[in-house]
């Protein structure tokens with residue numbers, strides 16, 4: 001069970017300090033938004049490169065961008081431990097997953113709430129993580145979409161059948177009140193933005209969340 005706080009809810013003027021606040025987490029989730037794939041714009045390669053230099057924990061880059069086929073491997077080269085592309089924006093998900101692994105990173109594939117998993121189930125062996133979005137991507141602080149839990153279950157089932165080590169991540173509205181349902185449905189990597197950075201003590205919030213899902 002891993003916790004990946006999203007720095008989207010952190011203070012963008014003090015990112016090094018904000019990463020230090022979550023040094024007890026497993027990953028730092030970095031939401032890259034390009035203003036095209038989603039109606040919001042955050043940060044890109046130069047900032048990820050700078051964050052990778054100072055982060056006490058590995059970066060989990062969630063790429064909400066057009067044309068990830070072209071851009072995603074560069075995030076691994078910039079120092080991210082994991083890069084997750086949105087399958088809705090990808091021309092060749094199999095080729096891209098292979099390119100991410102060849103670059104030395106973990107390959108993640110994300111599904112928006114309206115995107116079904118079944119058409120992509122044969123990609124499981126190419127992937128290290130599958131991200132089931134539990135809000136519409138673009139903004140932090142939205143309400144958890146419980147109607148995505150059957151998809152989490154479906155993905156977990158496919159991963160189990162495959163038998164490999166593929167992580168199942170949930171992102172959006174994950175909090176002290178929703179994380180247990182996600183774990184029960186089969187998620188094992190939990191992204192939380194406002195639930196961590198909205199807390200006075202971010203590290204304690206990470207421990208709290210982890211405590212609720214620890215086996």
Ligand code: DX5
Nearest residue numbers: 006137138140141173193194
């Ligand atoms: C939304 C982002 C999320 C966001 C989650 O597009 O992908 O990572 O930061 O924020 P919370 O946890 O506040 O829903």
Ligand code: ZN
Nearest residue numbers: 006031062171
């Ligand atoms: Zn995200």
